[in-house]
């Protein structure tokens with residue numbers, strides 16, 4: 001079966017420092033890949049390469065069998081990669097509905113001129129409402145996104161991802177800043193990306209119990225290198241991983 005996403009020898013040097021070094025891995029369609037590693041291991045940089053925010057110094061990135069290494073971020077988004085950021089990145093002065101509608105608009109390839117075709121506009125707004133409903137934010141459709149709680153902003157980001165119709169979803173520490181009692185609910189929403197919406201999900205997360213509960217496989221990064229990529233059970237008992245994580249709870 002062809003991979004949803006694969007990288008070969010992916011490397012990033014910044015000012016002589018090896019930020020990522022020779023990463024080779026592939027993610028199957030509808031798989032959830034957890035990515036863990038100490039702070040500064042290169043997890044966010046890896047996502048920056050996948051989404052095209054940065055160009056690799058070496059190596060290739062494929063979506064399916066399409067080489068996207070030289071595509072710009074918006075071209076990659078069209079090819080099927082959506083991401084959420086480590087810090088929440090919604091348009092705070094727009095309503096929730098408008099935030100999601102912009103993503104739906106782009107995904108359905110309609111003109112940004114909303115006044116031109118009333119029927120199409122209705123269609124896109126319908127998709128946006130659907131996406132908000134899927135993350136439980138329907139009641140907030142007309143609320144300003146900036147007024148949402150931190151947890152609800154993360155849900156809004158997931159609604160944006162759903163509306164974008166991307167097959168591959170990159171989530172960078174989606175639990176960051178969430179209060180503990182809201183974590184299980186967000187975990188279920190993230191789980192639904194794969195189980196209900198059939199997305200391929202890559203998730204960076206510090207909460208090990210979250211990763212262990214969600215991931216089909218876990219990739220461990222350390223100092224820009226891929227230590228291991230295996231099932232959660234095998235990763236936990238891997239001696240290389242255990243030594244890299246000395247002093248940290250695994």
Ligand SMILES: Nc1ncnc2c1ncn2[C@@H]1O[C@H](COP(=O)(O)OP(=O)(O)O)[C@@H](O)[C@H]1O
Nearest residue numbers: 014015019037038039040041042043044045046
């Ligand atoms: N723009 C940049 N310029 C120089 N160094 C950077 C830049 N971005 C990240 N780094 C460095 O790359 C390493 C990996 O960072 P990052 O990808 O953010 O790690 P993680 O997300 O795993 O915590 C860190 O040592 C960081 O200081």
Ligand SMILES: [Mg+2]
Nearest residue numbers: 043044045086
């Ligand atoms: Mg990071």
